Amino acid sequence: MFTPAAKSMAEQLGLKLGRANLDEFAATLQSLAEADRNIVAVTSDSRGSGKLAPFGKALPKQLVEVGIAEQNLVGITAGLAACGKRAFGVSPSCFLTARSLEQIKNDICYSNVPAVLVGISSGVSYGALGSTHHSLHDLAVLRAIHNLTIIAPADNFETRAAIQAAARTTKPMFIRFGKAAMYDCSSTFQCRDERAGRSELDIGMSSYSVGQVRVLRDGNDLAFIATGETVIHALLAAGQLAGQGVSARVLSMHTVKPFDAAAVLKAGRECRAVITVEEHSVHGGLGEACAATLLQAGVSVPFRIVAIPDEDTVTGAQADIFRHYGISMEGLAEAAHTLLKRA
Amino acid sequence: MRPIPITDHELAQKAAALRQRMLRLIVQAGAGHTGGGLSCLDILNVLYNRVLRVSPETFTDPHRDRYVQSKGHCVEALYVVLADRGFFPDADLDTVCRYQSRYVGHPTRKIPGIEMNTGALGHGLPICLGMALAGKMDAAPFRVFTLLGDGELAEGSNWEAAMAAAHHRLDNLVAILDHNTLQITGHTRDVMSNEPLDEKWRAFGWEVRTINGHDYAELTRALTEPPPAGKPLFIIANTVKGKGVSFMENVGKWHHGVPSEAELAAALAELDATIHRFST
Numbered sequence: 001m002f003t004p005a006a007k008s009m010a011e012q013l014g015l016k017l018g019r020a021n022l023d024e025f026a027a028t029l030q031s032l033a034e035a036d037r038n039i040v041a042v043t044s045d046s047r048g049s050g051k052l053a054p055f056g057k058a059l060p061k062q063l064v065e066v067g068i069a070e071q072n073l074v075g076i077t078a079g080l081a082a083c084g085k086r087a088f089g090v091s092p093s094c095f096l097t098a099r100s101l102e103q104i105k106n107d108i109c110y111s112n113v114p115a116v117l118v119g120i121s122s123g124v125s126y127g128a129l130g131s132t133h134h135s136l137h138d139l140a141v142l143r144a145i146h147n148l149t150i151i152a153p154a155d156n157f158e159t160r161a162a163i164q165a166a167a168r169t170t171k172p173m174f175i176r177f178g179k180a181a182m183y184d185c186s187s188t189f190q191c192r193d194e195r196a197g198r199s200e201l202d203i204g205m206s207s208y209s210v211g212q213v214r215v216l217r218d219g220n221d222l223a224f225i226a227t228g229e230t231v232i233h234a235l236l237a238a239g240q241l242a243g244q245g246v247s248a249r250v251l252s253m254h255t256v257k258p259f260d261a262a263a264v265l266k267a268g269r270e271c272r273a274v275i276t277v278e279e280h281s282v283h284g285g286l287g288e289a290c291a292a293t294l295l296q297a298g299v300s301v302p303f304r305i306v307a308i309p310d311e312d313t314v315t316g317a318q319a320d321i322f323r324h325y326g327i328s329m330e331g332l333a334e335a336a337h338t339l340l341k342r343a
Numbered sequence: 344m345r346p347i348p349i350t351d352h353e354l355a356q357k358a359a360a361l362r363q364r365m366l367r368l369i370v371q372a373g374a375g376h377t378g379g380g381l382s383c384l385d386i387l388n389v390l391y392n393r394v395l396r397v398s399p400e401t402f403t404d405p406h407r408d409r410y411v412q413s414k415g416h417c418v419e420a421l422y423v424v425l426a427d428r429g430f431f432p433d434a435d436l437d438t439v440c441r442y443q444s445r446y447v448g449h450p451t452r453k454i455p456g457i458e459m460n461t462g463a464l465g466h467g468l469p470i471c472l473g474m475a476l477a478g479k480m481d482a483a484p485f486r487v488f489t490l491l492g493d494g495e496l497a498e499g500s501n502w503e504a505a506m507a508a509a510h511h512r513l514d515n516l517v518a519i520l521d522h523n524t525l526q527i528t529g530h531t532r533d534v535m536s537n538e539p540l541d542e543k544w545r546a547f548g549w550e551v552r553t554i555n556g557h558d559y560a561e562l563t564r565a566l567t568e569p570p571p572a573g574k575p576l577f578i579i580a581n582t583v584k585g586k587g588v589s590f591m592e593n594v595g596k597w598h599h600g601v602p603s604e605a606e607l608a609a610a611l612a613e614l615d616a617t618i619h620r621f622s623t
């Protein structure tokens with residue numbers, strides 16, 4: 001996923017390589033479930049891919065297996081949630097958000113039950129397996145459905161915080177992430193100094209709030225507004241740009257809906273250019289949400305959406321696909337220079 | 344929380360009156376699912392007056408029985424039964440399908456007494472599985488009921504749920520089939536044949552009971568007698584689409600036909616005669 005140059009930039013920025021957000025999710029959910037027997041995971045033969053085998057072993061009564069049947073998975077998750085369970089439906093995002101879209105729309109969002117849907121290995125995490133296994137549509141289709149909080153955490157910290165929030169939610173939630181090891185983007189968080197001597201949970205409470213952008217790095221020449229596991233690439237690009245005299249702000253838009261319009265407008269007003277980054281189709285995702293927000297507020301700023309274009313997705317591993325479409329430190333730094341020439 | 348005692352006679356009388364109310368409601372709203380509403384009304388009448396341990400007072404009790412109407416389009420039948428049971432004032436029904444009314448043409452949880460929003464077919468059974476699983480996890484005493492249409496069984500999600508319910512040994516789950524053999528295009532056997540339903544559901548591991556869906560004694564017995572331990576219960580309720588109004592019975596156009604004033608008057612008169620017959 002990361003070139004030697006990117007790795008050395010991460011080191012320079014003091015970013016530590018953590019585990020996959022998927023692993024962080026599974027560990028967090030299990031520790032929450034050990035303390036609350038109402039927490040239930042629902043899997044569609046996906047406990048292995050969801051890293052929930054240890055959960056199933058430790059808490060067999062809190063894991064419901066439905067077989068390879070995603071429609072049933074979502075309906076059952078809704079029914080459990082309607083009867084007081086803190087139900088997490090866990091399935092690859094590609095299947096969960098396409099095959100069972102109607103169940104998400106009606107059984108969970110329209111019925112307004114506090115169910116949590118976890119789209120594992122989202123985006124192009126399954127890179128080489130091909131488009132059947134990609135979810136480049138999930139943010140777009142789910143954004144168009146009323147009454148759903150949509151979250152794509154950047155790193156282990158945001159994943160943990162999102163799962164903790166989900167375990168307390170009173171409204172429908174969708175969380176998607178990948179399975180590659182992630183750098184800890186939060187160690188650069190602006191309130192880092194406040195973190196000294198505080199427990200991890202306290203840090204979570206203080207610096208993470210569903211629906212609120214986290215500004216991971218300040219800067220006024222250009223703003224990267226990124227979501228999910230593209231945030232790290234924006235952060236590294238900002239590091240590289242700093243050495244080239246460009247100060248880049250990095251926003252982690254971990255919550256795609258509800259949308260933190262104020263942070264986007266602030267970035268659009270204070271920076272000379274805006275680049276959005278997402279592991280998703282160019283259509284209907286974070287980029288278009290930002291564009292609509294800026295345009296409707298009359299904020300005109302050189303703007304570029306870095307995402308997967310509307311074409312047969314290039315074949316290869318996730319890292320290949322990212323690199324091909326410029327979702328990389330190098331690609332984003334280059335996009336920044338190009339865009340700033342117009343500013 | 345105990346069901347109120349009511350005789351078969353009283354139920355029959357009530358059913359005719361509820362059919363009248365439902366037809367007036369559909370005419371007033373200018374829309375509705377007339378034939379299917381009439382075919383499932385006796386089932387709902389027995390459920391809410393004899394079987395379900397739920398009432399307006401106990402609707403928030405976590406131990407209440409759950410009913411999810413998978414064939415959500417027949418909401419008018421559910422509305423009149425719920426109003427009759429006092430879940431909301433009957434006058435509310437004057438607003439069905441009106442601008443800004445919460446009483447829309449399919450069930451929603453905004454209406455007291457309704458558990459889940461339904462209307463797209465093939466959703467009720469999986470939801471009920473989740474509810475039944477929650478009940479099992481908590482060793483809670485409630486049962487979970489859903490009502491399916493026979494045309495609805497073409498939705499594959501039902502069969503995902505059929506498999507999973509038996510696998511999870513959900514003997515607190517009851518699926519009732521409103522087996523009126525018709526759907527919007529015509530006879531179910533011509534649109535997408537689904538027989539033999541009893542053998543299919545049995546093969547999926549369910550206890551299957553086939554009954555007359557307009558017979559109160561048969562309905563009561565099938566709905567109250569518990570199935571063998573570990574088996575979900577599938578009740579094939581043989582019904583007549585348009586039941587209770589002779590010119591609507593088994594006539595496809597009444598799937599969502601709205602009666603004219605004259606047709607309404609004729610239907611009400613026929614149902615008046617039914618009420619009269621059961622009051623002597």
Ligand SMILES: [Mg+2]
Pocket residue numbers: 492493494521522523524525526
């Ligand atoms: Mg039918």
